[in-house]
Amino acid sequence: MLPIGAYLYSQLIFHPPYPTEKFTGQTIIVTGSNAGLGLEAARHFVRLDAKKVILAVRNLDKGEAAKKSILTSEKKAEDVVEVWELDLARYQSVKDFATRAEGLNRLDVLVENAGIVTFKWTMTENNESTITTNVVSPMLHAILLLPKLRETAVKFNTLPRLVFTTSFVHWVTKFPERNEDKIFEALADPKKARMDDRYNISKLLEMYGVQELAALESASTKKGRVIINHVNPGWVVTEGMREWTGMKLLIFKFFRMIFARTTEVGSRTLVNAAEGGEATHGQYMDDCRPGSDEGKSVQKKVWKELEEKLEGIQPGILRNI
Template identity: 55%
Template sequence: MAGLAHFLYSQLFEKLPHPSQRYTDQTIIVTGSNVGLGLEAARHFTRLDAAKVILAVRSLSKGEAAKKSIEESTKSRGVVEVWHLDLGSYASVKEFAKKAEGLDRLDALVENAGIAPHKYSTFEDNEATITVNVVSTFLLGLLLLPKLRESGQKFNVTPHLAIVSSEVHAWSPLNERKSDRIFDTLNNEYTANMSDRYQVSKLLEVFPCRELATRTKQSGKADVIINYLNPGLCHSELARDGPFMLAVMKFFLARSTEHGSRSLVNAVEGGKETHGQYLSDCRVTPPAPLVTGPEGPEIQKRVWNELSAKLEKIQPGIMGNV
């Protein structure tokens, strides 16, 4: 009941700060930025004087339409670029990362892209939601960690890796944790609970974010601020295949897309106090009780170990980037 009350208060009464920090000379990548939160965040970064804003999108034609929209609203030309990225394909993720390694600098990677299907399907070696929202998200993040660190040292800045999670991570009991292997269980088509799958995927982002933040801090390598955020329930295309009740909730409670996008920009503004932290309503907030409770550390290690094994198989040596 307390969680519902907080959700309603947040949706109806919280006013997120309008972004004002300048990003002069900086290069920022935003995934899933042809529509919704990613598009509006990219618009903010462009408005705030970023030197280069890369729209990482699956559809180049939609990306070009988004670029035109940003240029028309901000009157900025020569800033926005459209790059292809399909998180349903590990080869696409690796190709994108290789291209990004050639940038002069990379100051922030905002991983916003995600899916919320209600039917079981597979991309690569997992159920599609897990591949896109979890495995490919961290594959891209870890592939670009060295570039973020290099840019930080070269330009005397602290780069950011911000992952768009959700407060719904607290709504999943993660029953799959009771099995020997969490990811294998999630990939079982006959036992998959797709009504819980998006929430599970958001929870499976939280655990690796926390572990990655701890390990990068301990590594002794150059700092990259890693945080994860909740934009709230917003008008977007994410849940276009979702249930009718979600559409009703969005009609009455959803934030505007621009309002929700402020949380993405806020995460990139965050200082070292946000490293490894969950940001909700643009404030550091405790994540779900399952994460912070007595079971949390063990689940976190299990998720990290299973995900690490997957990533190492996809790209041998990648865990050395941590």
């Protein structure tokens, strides 16, 4: 359980620093960047002199509106921001995006930020939709783009960053599915589903995946070092609970008004992680510094199942690590 004192300090007293470190000449991809944290992080990257910021979005019209907003506020040239389609609910869309990204001259930062919150049961790509969108597809996307990040490291003698947006809510779930023979199969069974806890579980699974991926990156003999970390942006004002109605929604909005950070303030944590050096590799970045990532007892089990899923989607993908 998340210590209440630490939570209150984080939300009410700690203020993520305003980003000032330049990203001059860099190419950056931010998923889920048509709104919320992703949009504001992309806006910061543009402000901080990135050469190209790619908004990876499911809805191209909303992406174009986000691009216009960024260019207007930051007064940058049209070609600084590009909008690319990426639908994490479809593995083919993830693969197509990665193929397109192979044509980039460089890739310095990849921020895996996109995700969903839903309490309704739907299946996508043989998983419940939250698991596909928040866990499997971001990992698929990241590993497909890992060679481009490594190539950039070697070609430009730089230290690329791969950042995942996770959350403090991994502390909330008791994760009873850990005791199942096959965790992902259990999560795909509607009879066993606890949808009120599904987002929390998805962020825990994503955290496990990131930490295993970072460990494999550290052990890799491939050329080109990539820093991999994940970040807790805190409770941020978003529309994540838009499915709630009535009194439940009113109570949620009341407490959000008191405790939640604005999207701009929350987005600073993503940019901070994208600045992170070796000390942040494999770390859970909490309040812009490495924090606790307890609960690793089933991490290896989760990763083994993820490996099987990823190899089934894209045979040979693990050779990218």
